[in-house]
Amino acid sequence: MVEEAFRETTVPPWRKQITARSVATSFVLSIIFNFIVCKLNLTTGVIPSLNVAAGLLGFAVVKGYSSMLEKCGLLKQPFTRQENTVIQTCVVASSGIAFSSGTASYLLGMSAKIAAQGDEGNTPINVKKLSIGWMICFLFAVSFVGLFSIVPLRKVMILRYKLTYPSGTATAYLINSFHTPKGAKLAKKQVALLFKSFCFSFVFAFFQWFYAAADGCGFANFPTFGPQALAQNFYFDFSSTYVGVGMICPYMVNISLLVGAVISWGIMWPLIENKKGDWYSADLSPSSLHGIQGYRVFIAISMMLGDDSPESFNTKQEKTDSSSIVLADEDYDAQRRLEFFLKDQIPNWAAFLGYVLLAIVSIIAVPFIFHQLKCLLQRLWLRPHRLVSSLELWKIRHHHLQFLVGLEHGGVIAGLASCGVMMSIVSTASDLMQDFKTGYLTLASPRSMFFSQVLGTAMGCLMSPLIFWFFYKAYSVGDPNGSYPAPYGLMYRGIALLGVEGISSFPKNCLKLAIIFFVIAIAMNLARELLQYYKCNVYKFIPSPMCMAIPFYLGGYFAIDMCVGSLILYVWQRRNKQKAHDYAPAMASGLICGESLWGVPAAILALAGVKAPMCMKFLTASVNQKVDKFLAG
Template identity: 65%
Template sequence: MATEDKHDDAALVDSGGGAADPVSLEKEFEEMAVPSWRNQITIRSVVVSVILSAVFNVIVCKLNLSTGVIPSLNVAAGLLGFAMVKGWTVLMEKAGYLKQPFTRQENTVIQTCVVASSGIAFSSGTASYLLGMSPITAAQADTGNNPMNIKQLSIGWMMAYLFTVSFLGLFSIVPLRKVMILKYKLTYPSGTATAYLINSFHTPKGAKVAKKKVWVLFKSFVGSFLWACFQWFFNAADGCGFSSFPTFGLGAFNKRFYFDFSATYVGVGMICPYMVNVSLLIGAILSWGILWPIIESKKGDWYSAELPASSLHGIQGYRVFLAIAMMLGDGLYHVVYMLAVTARSFLQHKESANEGTGVDQITDYDERKRTEFFLKDQIPNKVAMGGYVLLAVVSIIVIPLIFHQLKWYQILVAYIIAPILAFCNAYGCGLTDWSLASNYGKIAILVFSSWVGMDQGGVLAGLASCGVMMSIVSTASDLMQDFKTGYLTLSSPRSMFVGQVLGTALGCFMSPLVFWIFYKAYSVGDPTGSYPAPYALMYRGIALLGVEGFSTLPKNCMTLVIVFFIGAVVINIATELLKRYETKYRVYRFVPSPMCMAIPFYLGAYFAVDMCIGSLILFIWEMKNRNGAKEFAPAVASGLICGDSLWGIPAAVLALSGVQAPICMKFLSASANKRVDAFLG
């Protein structure tokens, strides 16, 4: 997940012993019995899944609330799951109490559960559409700041809402599992790479490499945690500490160009592709270095000089709506492109694919064995379709009780359309590894907010419908990725489904709980604070566009919105044309991503600087030892992210207890320092 849309870099996941010989992979496991689907779900796997789900919910919540840039955490989940259960089984074996060996199927269930839980933390909207309903976000948006379009956040209704909407996606896509995996043989790159990672862990060579990686991850984790703890002592108030270090001078600091010593985003930078990080920096330079200073010079002409800096009718409006324009342009292009690719590929498969998927028709040993186990424990289609209808009925009853702005027939329309979009997203994800769930959610915001209207609470209706659509579409593609992983590790579809259900339930419980800790301990949503939650205001801005149109935008903002929207589409078209027709130098690799460029428009460059430093570390490491970097860089990066993010929990507990850091480290200009000295003297 390099940006708000989920795109896992499969090459990063496929590490740890390398992929096994594709000709005879299953023959390496021939002497290992495959446990029944019930035995693939053990008490120890559930306990480890719960622990790691809590850890990853904290990490994703912190990343969501700070910048919204989230990397793939599959490597960390796989490594930590393997380490915890393997350590436990070694101890039990030495004590003579080991009853069941640790299998790759059990490892797959843990991975499925943890990734499902962290996926809910991403799609739950606690840092986007749900937070966009709050008075804190509404106060920054000026218009729509009325009781019909504001909802006080409460952990109770947030949990009820997530439990209501998060499970339908699982049932919507189950009947198509054989078509997607066996008939059309979609690759699902992240699911495939995760399977090779798990398979490699359970071979003798892979287990040794995995142990080394776990040790590297542990050292990186401890160092990151201790560094975050050390920084806390100098952070007595906002604007204090290493996170406000004017690395490039006070002038650049005021334009949000500085290095804030965040181990989290250095680690994220090591995981994300180079061009993602460069795109972030380009976007920061374009906006904070060039565009915003020009627009600020028009104060009093383009917008009133009396407006506060947070007003959407002032400079903040340009920052938010130009970012939205680029995101919508990028998102709309990818939705249209994915639908076209899906339709073309589906038609080709329909014409040429062999209708049979029986085991007796397959000659390849590995494929025959995988197909045999994939077809062994089926989930009846009647159960899947009945589950979807039942949960849809529950949602149609419950959601209007939580959001009276949405009517039952509007939710019914959403649930009629959602399975079609879920199929398109899951199919496209199998081809390209892109999940466009958030883009479908943004489209739902525009449609339902305009349908309901401002006076009837269209802002809240649009944001709530975003959660309905995004949850179904996101969980559907995630489940199909897991089915692909299970297919390649001989894990039962039933154990995969149960693991996904358990992970979804954990996410629905933990995600609001972790968010609530941060929400009560820090000034979440404050654009100048540590947790600005940038997507909250952006999602609310999309809802305002839906109910009001473009009439409320500041002067010339509409013109710039059109320019940046078209610019995002043109950049994507240019990238696609370069991919098709320019193959010698592969210039398309150096074209920036509009979605990534848009994120710093609101936040500034500080996290982009952090991530570029992570890229620089990885680049130097690869120059000196490419194999070592490929093997261990993801583990180092995961440790940096985990350690720094987990310090957020004790820091939040200290804040809630009223304990302040003892020191405030600030940086002043020479003239300001003289004035302070004179005042104190």
């Protein structure tokens, strides 16, 4: 029983769970985590759950600070697991905005740099110049709506349906363990290992910088499997970040990424490139969506859509009536959690009022930021008699809204903006429900969870555009061949173009291939659900279509990094399973944080015009001979 260990510990009221030191700690860690998420967004877009790392670092910072005050006799309030939960909630909310803000996806897709990579839609009305001002205003206008929308559902989701919310549950158990005597000792060792791996990752990234004076130089272009494999994006790029991500992600995620890379870059793309001049024009630029890039983007999108199809075979979810909540939870842990979860109620009328007011603000503000949406509103307003019919409602629901605007009136920007509004609402609501679950298991007040989420969201709305702008000015963000390709920028723009132009924008046979992979993704999901339903363990070995689709556009280099992380974890578990379980997340977090934070001084050096002193390149023997002859002559 977890709560038995805290029987003598007083749970502070919700106002004392949100302290000045928790806010200050959250602010500092939010900056760090926003840098991490921004870099991951701009490289591959693969972002692991950072809840555990946020909880661990929050514990390390405040515990160290409070221990020093306690020795000096100045500690006024002991550090509690509820305060630890508040810090974790605030940091995750802030870094979550870095993902849902769209700075590396739908907002970047509006920029001229991404628009120039396509043939269609590269017109002034379908391009919006990025600037910090309107991005911050947009995020503040839309990011808080989701928080109020999910509040009335917290009791239904957590108490009635008893949903697990894996990230929130794992974080809660970790925080609970930190604040027991045995857990505190383990936490100190975890923090020590995190610091060591952080230093190694940071120094190694610094070391690599010396050899990367230009594009194509350095360890990041090491031809691990030979020059031909390097040309097909198969190589190990010595990224500590993605080795760490691979240690956190499940084995099947990393294997799925590698399988997707082999199928696409190892088999499909070379075969399609042989059709150049037949399936698509040989004169197109490599980044054109009407050429090979179109196959990469649209087939990847089709697999993602197939993976997101409803799963109707999951019938194991049990429901319980709200009246039986107390009867089903007779043990001490459940009764105590239920008591504090229901103690500080957030009135439904307050949530409803907040949702309505913020929705009105969004409806008014967003069209001023994206004037292309005004065209959509005008067209809908001019046809009120048709909107009442169920047929029109069906059409609006099933067709992209940007189709109503049209390409000539800025349909691409309208589609990307409306996508951003929905993504922001859903993402923040999802994060808050995860944190409600964490608070439920740590006895943190729902009110402290909600207000810390609001505070973290506000931090993220401010920090995320600023940190993105830092990278945007220092590097060629969005360049497919650069250090920060931001792959989802072109993907989101491709989806928006598809909504405007329809399937006529596909290159030859691309639609057939997209349908085939869409059906394959659905079939894989159904097969997994059926096998799981009938308790056949083979389902564990079916790859994830979503994960397989990610390297279709990027290549296999980061999948190889992540598989190296899985290999390290596997060997560690074989040698000592308990130590691997206790220390692997800390080591992985250090690897991720170290290299990611090297991006700060690296960006400062780039802005100052300071370049690395050396360029390390790898040549084949024949090319090397030609270079030697050229230099000798």
